[in-house]
Amino acid sequence: MAKPRFDIRVQPGFGTVALFTFAMLYLPIATLVVYAFNASDSLSSWGGFSLHWFYEAAENQAVQDAAWRSLIIAVSAATMATIAATMAALATTRTPPYPGLSFKYAFINLPLMVPEIVTAVALLIVFAKVKVWTGYSGLGYLILAHTAFCIPFAYLPIRARLEGMDQSLERAAADLYAPPWQVFRRVTLPLLRPGIIAGFMLAFVISLDDVVISEFVKSGGQDTLPTYMLGQLRRAVTPEINAIAAAFLVLSVALVTVFFFINRKKA
Amino acid sequence: MPEPSPVPDARIAVDCHGIVKQFGEGPRALRALDNVSVAIRENEFFTLLGPSGCGKTTLLRMIAGFEYPTEGTIRLHGEDIAGLPPFKRPINTVFQSYALFPHLTVWENVAFGLQMLGWAKGKIEARVAEMLKLVHMEELAQRRTDQISGGQAQRVALARALAPAPKVLLLDEPLSALDYKLRKEMQIELKRMQSETGITFIFVTHDQEEALTMSDRIAVMSKGRVLQVGTPWDIYDKPAERFVADFIGETNFLSAAMVGIEEGVARVRLPSGIEISASLAEGYRPAGEATVVVRPEHARMVTTGGQLSGVVENIVYFGTDTHIHVKLDQGSTFMVRQQNSRSKSCGASVGDRVGIDIAPDAAQVLRD
Ligand SMILES: Nc1ncnc2c1ncn2[C@@H]1O[C@H](COP(=O)(O)OP(=O)(O)O)[C@@H](O)[C@H]1O
Numbered sequence: 001m002a003k004p005r006f007d008i009r010v011q012p013g014f015g016t017v018a019l020f021t022f023a024m025l026y027l028p029i030a031t032l033v034v035y036a037f038n039a040s041d042s043l044s045s046w047g048g049f050s051l052h053w054f055y056e057a058a059e060n061q062a063v064q065d066a067a068w069r070s071l072i073i074a075v076s077a078a079t080m081a082t083i084a085a086t087m088a089a090l091a092t093t094r095t096p097p098y099p100g101l102s103f104k105y106a107f108i109n110l111p112l113m114v115p116e117i118v119t120a121v122a123l124l125i126v127f128a129k130v131k132v133w134t135g136y137s138g139l140g141y142l143i144l145a146h147t148a149f150c151i152p153f154a155y156l157p158i159r160a161r162l163e164g165m166d167q168s169l170e171r172a173a174a175d176l177y178a179p180p181w182q183v184f185r186r187v188t189l190p191l192l193r194p195g196i197i198a199g200f201m202l203a204f205v206i207s208l209d210d211v212v213i214s215e216f217v218k219s220g221g222q223d224t225l226p227t228y229m230l231g232q233l234r235r236a237v238t239p240e241i242n243a244i245a246a247a248f249l250v251l252s253v254a255l256v257t258v259f260f261f262i263n264r265k266k267a
Numbered sequence: 268m269p270e271p272s273p274v275p276d277a278r279i280a281v282d283c284h285g286i287v288k289q290f291g292e293g294p295r296a297l298r299a300l301d302n303v304s305v306a307i308r309e310n311e312f313f314t315l316l317g318p319s320g321c322g323k324t325t326l327l328r329m330i331a332g333f334e335y336p337t338e339g340t341i342r343l344h345g346e347d348i349a350g351l352p353p354f355k356r357p358i359n360t361v362f363q364s365y366a367l368f369p370h371l372t373v374w375e376n377v378a379f380g381l382q383m384l385g386w387a388k389g390k391i392e393a394r395v396a397e398m399l400k401l402v403h404m405e406e407l408a409q410r411r412t413d414q415i416s417g418g419q420a421q422r423v424a425l426a427r428a429l430a431p432a433p434k435v436l437l438l439d440e441p442l443s444a445l446d447y448k449l450r451k452e453m454q455i456e457l458k459r460m461q462s463e464t465g466i467t468f469i470f471v472t473h474d475q476e477e478a479l480t481m482s483d484r485i486a487v488m489s490k491g492r493v494l495q496v497g498t499p500w501d502i503y504d505k506p507a508e509r510f511v512a513d514f515i516g517e518t519n520f521l522s523a524a525m526v527g528i529e530e531g532v533a534r535v536r537l538p539s540g541i542e543i544s545a546s547l548a549e550g551y552r553p554a555g556e557a558t559v560v561v562r563p564e565h566a567r568m569v570t571t572g573g574q575l576s577g578v579v580e581n582i583v584y585f586g587t588d589t590h591i592h593v594k595l596d597q598g599s600t601f602m603v604r605q606q607n608s609r610s611k612s613c614g615a616s617v618g619d620r621v622g623i624d625i626a627p628d629a630a631q632v633l634r635d
Pocket residue numbers: 290291297299317318319320321322323324325326
């Protein structure tokens with residue numbers, strides 16, 4: 001059989017590029033995880049296998065507090081962002097197109113394009129004023145800030161799901177005597193659930209992972225896990241940081257996997 | 268065409284009067300419906316027939332309440348329903364795509380409307396069982412709707428729409444996704460359900476054969492307008508316009524000269540110079556020229572005589588009948604359909620000179 005001159009599935013050099021990319025991506029992470037089990041104090045010389053640094057990290061009160069804080073912020077921010085995003089998605093997909101609608105899409109997604117550092121500085125300035133006025137300096141600021149930048153991430157999968165949904169289903173429900181609220185509760189919401197879960201998951205991971213905005217907005221003693229790690233890097237670095245990072249990695253992957261399976265079952 | 272009565276009439280189930288529907292504004296505006304008036308009677312199997320894009324779905328959606336007319340009124344049993352949202356109209360729809368709820372079982376789909384109406388649990392169970400029996404789906408009640416075939420989905424959609432016993436059932440091309448044999452079966456089933464339940468059916472199709480076999484009356488639509496409303500017999504034998512005659516069945520068009528009209532019957536002169544009598548389409552406006560239609564089965568091929576003559580151009584055998592295409596001396600082609608019989612052939616071969624004998628009462632003068 002004659003060899004075809006061009007086959008989209010066979011691209012010379014693609015394998016090499018792919019291998020190189022995967023190596024660049026995963027080798028550093030693998031190294032980080034391996035050294036989390038290092039018995040010695042060094043990040044670069046191997047001193048034998050040990051779980052020492054995991055115990056160290058787990059018993060460190062500052063790490064515990066930061067992890068707990070990260071979780072509270074991520075759950076609250078992702079929940080609020082998902083609710084806001086769901087409402088925004090319904091409002092932008094369940095109305096007939098009108099002038100200014102695409103402007104609205106852009107407006108909702110703008111936070112994706114604004115450099116994070118700009119948002120961070122802006123929030124820092126605003127919250128500094130608010131703190132003076134109200135005297136409140138709790139976690140609320142961090143939660144609000146995270147909610148704000150999580151909304152577009154939650155919005156995207158929810159809107160995609162709504163747009164892909166057959167609108168004649170909602171019409172059929174209305175035709176079968178369901179008033180608008182029942183149409184939403186009995187048809188739109190159950191069909192939207194996978195989108196909402198995906199949106200929540202994205203928002204959660206994005207919030208958990210944030211450094212820049214948290215670093216600017218947090219008050220004293222409000223370190224999240226990422227800002228705590230950043231702070232540690234400025235001081236004497238021990239494999240404790242590897243252990244924290246490794247644990248963080250496992251937690252993230254586990255969460256994403258769990259959400260993925262929930263999503264698949266419900267879809 | 269007779270105007271539907273503007274006064275409420277108890278025998279009329281749905282009265283659409285002067286419906287205009289315009290999508291968009293300005294130069295890009297599209298008139299999906301242009302002054303449509305139809306009056307659908309109680310317990311009637313009424314069909315909207317027309318090619319794709321002629322506005323059938325749009326009219327149905329306005330009756331269901333998903334779309335509002337730009338102009339005109341829709342009455343249900345004499346009552347203007349303009350202000351009623353879909354969930355308050357005692358009208359149910361079988362959607363073109365069926366629109367079964369994918370997250371519910373067959374049983375839950377059929378029960379949905381009854382639950383929304385607030386029926387008691389026991390009553391719902393009895394009614395759903397009755398409906399599933401009507402469409403022969405009792406065994407699959409607990410199936411998810413993505414685990415049933417197209418024909419079964421169609422039955423569930425029908426059961427779901429019939430369960431609340433609506434005054435009017437709207438069906439938007441419900442059979443078009445089914446294969447030929449299943450479609451034929453469902454046509455008979457639908458007809459049976461309509462007569463058993465006594466519900467007014469408004470049925471949409473682009474299939475003229477389906478319309479002719481199922482309907483009590485048909486409205487033929489084209490480009491947002493209703494061209495003719497009548498029984499299948501009216502529509503087939505007495506087409507009012509060229510579009511109707513052409514869209515339904517096969518037909519011959521002859522351009523003739525109007526000689527005179529006497530007691531509603533026209534005398535027309537055919538291209539061959541011979542005069543014949545012809546019935547007049549409703550709404551005919553007197554003119555010197557006239558288009559005459561003759562159905563192929565209402566003409567006979569003869570060896571001598573006849574009102575037209577020409578040369579056999581083509582003979583197509585169809586099993587039950589034979590189509591003989593005759594090139595008329597005046598240039599156009601005329602088709603004759605002849606029943607086949609076992610003993611003899613059609614009696615002509617290509618190239619023969621033949622005459623064509625048009626049956627009395629077979630010719631009709633169109634209004635356009
Ligand atoms: N929501 C809409 N916006 C704009 N044009 C529409 C809309 N719905 C239908 N139309 C147009 O109206 C015409 C009639 O459509 P439709 O009623 O669906 O036809 P049918 O059901 O006879 O095939 C078509 O030209 C279609 O493109």
